[in-house]
Structures are given as structure tokens and as C-alpha cells.
Amino acid sequence: MKHKDILNKLRTSGLRPTKQRVEIAKFLFDREKTFHFTVESLNKLLLKKITTKFALATIYNTIHAFKKAGHLNKVEVRGKRSYFDTNITNHHHFYDSDTSELIDIDVKDVIIQKLPKAPNGKKIKNVEVFINLKN
Amino acid sequence: MKHKDILNKLRTSGLRPTKQRVEIAKFLFDREKTFHFTVESLNKLLLKKITTKFALATIYNTIHAFKKAGHLNKVEVRGKRSYFDTNITNHHHFYDSDTSELIDIDVKDVIIQKLPKAPNGKKIKNVEVFINLKN
DNA sequence: TTTCACTTTAGAATTATTATAAACTAGAAT
DNA sequence: ATTCTAGTTTATAATAATTCTAAAGTGAAA
Ligand SMILES: [Mn+2]
Ligand SMILES: [Mn+2]
Ligand SMILES: [Zn+2]
Ligand SMILES: [Zn+2]
Numbered sequence: 001m002k003h004k005d006i007l008n009k010l011r012t013s014g015l016r017p018t019k020q021r022v023e024i025a026k027f028l029f030d031r032e033k034t035f036h037f038t039v040e041s042l043n044k045l046l047l048k049k050i051t052t053k054f055a056l057a058t059i060y061n062t063i064h065a066f067k068k069a070g071h072l073n074k075v076e077v078r079g080k081r082s083y084f085d086t087n088i089t090n091h092h093h094f095y096d097s098d099t100s101e102l103i104d105i106d107v108k109d110v111i112i113q114k115l116p117k118a119p120n121g122k123k124i125k126n127v128e129v130f131i132n133l134k135n
Numbered sequence: 136m137k138h139k140d141i142l143n144k145l146r147t148s149g150l151r152p153t154k155q156r157v158e159i160a161k162f163l164f165d166r167e168k169t170f171h172f173t174v175e176s177l178n179k180l181l182l183k184k185i186t187t188k189f190a191l192a193t194i195y196n197t198i199h200a201f202k203k204a205g206h207l208n209k210v211e212v213r214g215k216r217s218y219f220d221t222n223i224t225n226h227h228h229f230y231d232s233d234t235s236e237l238i239d240i241d242v243k244d245v246i247i248q249k250l251p252k253a254p255n256g257k258k259i260k261n262v263e264v265f266i267n268l269k270n
Numbered sequence: 271t272t273t274c275a276c277t278t279t280a281g282a283a284t285t286a287t288t289a290t291a292a293a294c295t296a297g298a299a300t
Numbered sequence: 301a302t303t304c305t306a307g308t309t310t311a312t313a314a315t316a317a318t319t320c321t322a323a324a325g326t327g328a329a330a
Contacts, residue, residue: 016296016307039286055310060287078211080318081286096257103254111249116240118268122231125269133253134260151276151327174317190279195318215287216317 001030013069020054024062029071034087036075036102039063042084075102092129105131136165148204155189159197164206169222171210171237174198177219210237227264240266 001009006025010017027046028035037045043059063084066072073085077095083102092105110129118124136144141160145152162181163170172180178194198219201207208220212230218237227240245264253259 018296018308020309057288057311058309061309074213076211076213078209094251094254094257096254105251109249109251110247112245112264113248114244114246115266116229116244118266119229119231119238122229122268122270125267128265128267129247130263130265131250131253132260132263133257135257153277153327155278192280192319193278196278 001026006030009071013065013071015065015069020058021062021065023050023054024059025066025071028066028086031086034085034104036083036085038081038083040081077102090126092131094131094133096133098133098135105129136161141165144206148200148206150200150204155193156197156200158185158189159194160201160206163201163221166221169220169239171218171220173216173218175216212237225261227266229266229268231268233268233270240264 003022003026006022006029007017009029010021010025015021024042024046027042027049039056039059042063043056046059047053063072067074067084070088071086073088075083075085075093077083077100078097079100085102087104089107091107092110094103094105095101096103112127112129115124115127138157138161141157141164142152144164145156145160150156159177159181162177162184174191174194177198178191181194182188198207202209202219205223206221208223210218210220210228212218212235213232214235220237222239224242226242227245229238229240230236231238247262247264250259250262
């Protein structure tokens, strides 16, 4: 993803392409594979890559703006902090509690044959499959 | 579950049956259906049922002791606080984000036909299916 | 009854996240 | 180019769930 594309992605999302947002967007979206991160881990990685550091609040602001714009997903994981995911398609996860690492699973790799019907008056919004790993 | 059984349950878990533990154990385990709760919700419910209130730290201590003894499960749900579950068998959940309510799903009501194989050197510990509900 | 390891408790500490409000800036208008 | 302003960043404070601390209380063994 080129500089131009990043600027475009931000602008079409109604996000002014500030230095901070551009840097973070490049870091997050200019990669082949899905990237799973917490605000803490992202901050650490950014500190290595970038000359001037950003306020932690800016990381939060930016991540929330990207999430709101639909460029990031939030993943619920056992633990205290939130995980975010650059894979915004519907998919499942392995979770390795040893390394606190998430690994994507394509929806096609999970086939569910039988599901319970939703309780009275409710519908199923989505089904998340979460596979915990061990050694 | 009778008073005697509660005392027995605590003692066989190596937990001294204090007034607080007995009250909380009765409240949690003397019921037909699964009970899902947060520490906050449990505290509120206990305040209604009980004459002398317990310190919040005691609720935490007790819940953690019960969890450690295998009498409670912890369930991860979107949000900031932890949910606990008196159903300690392997099972799945509906989650109703309108009411912040969990509903049990028997393992038998979910049949998975295809699962991806675990990453190199890892094994599957367990599979959690989480069904989000909408109206 | 005495004893003491276990437990409860009030309050402080911690941690992730969100709110505040002053300083800054992208980009539109002049 | 300069001015203007709404949107943005930032340091810092506030919040909220949970955990820690250490003093006071208690179950039950001796
Ligand atoms: Mn957040
Ligand atoms: Mn806990
Ligand atoms: Zn993912
Ligand atoms: Zn349950």
C-alpha cells in the first residue's frame, strides 16, 4: 500500500491525514498478513520504527477512529486488554495462551453442521469460533 | 443443595466454611439453572438477600477461591468485566448484547463438521462457540 | 480455652482505558 | 501567501475493574 493509497484511505473515511495517522496506517495496513495487536504492543512497535513518539492517547484515538471507519476489528480475548485485528472479514481464531497470540482461521475452514436456534424473539447476528491451543 | 452439602462442598475443596463463603455458595449453587454473573451483579444481588454486607474484596476472594476449586468457570465476553458461570461443564454460549446476558448452549447442540488443524507443534485444547444475538 | 493459620476487611495501589482542555495543524477561505 | 477554524494531538487527570496490603477477626485443632 503506497503513500497515496494511505492518504486516500484516510480521506475517504473522513479522517484528516495527519502525520500520526499516516504513520500508524502505514504500519498497520502496509503488510501482507493479518496483524493482531493490543494498544500496548502497537505502541512498543511504533517506538522502534518511528523517530518522534506519539502520545498514548493518540494511539487510542487513532485505533478507535480506524475501528469506527471499519478498517480494524476488535477481538475479544481472555485477559485484560483489547486486541485489534487488521483482518476485517468474518473469520475465526486460534488463541495461543502461551504466547498471547491470535492466529486467523478462514471461515471456510470451519463448517458447522448443527447450531441451536436462537432464543425467542432473537436472531443470530454472528457465530464466533475460538480455538484455544496448548502445546 | 442443603446446608450440609454446602459445608461439605467447601470442606472437601479445602475451603473453611466461613459465614461469607457459605452464604455466597448457597446463593450461587442452590439453584436449578446455570447462573451467569459478574462480581458487580453478584454483589448487588447479595445485598438484597443478605442482612450484613460483605466487603467487595471478600466477593472477589470467594469467587476466585471457588474458581480455583473448580466450582466456577470464567467466561470471556465483550466488555470490561469478567463473567463467571456456575456451569462448569464444557459448553457454548449465546450472548445478547442488548441485555448483556449469557445463555448456555449444550455441547450437543453444536456439531462442527470441519475444523482447521492446529499450527505446528500445537494442539487444540478446546473449541468455544460464541453466538452473538440481535433482535 | 488457647492458639494460629486462614480469612475478612477497609482502604490503597494498579492497570487499562477514557475524558479534559489547552496547544497545534490541515486545509478551506480570503 | 495569510488568515481562520474545526479537527487533532497531547499531557495530564479521571475512571473503573481488579488486585494488593496489612491489620483485625475467626474456625477449628489441640
Ligand atoms: Mn477501546
Ligand atoms: Mn479476577
Ligand atoms: Zn484475525
Ligand atoms: Zn454458561
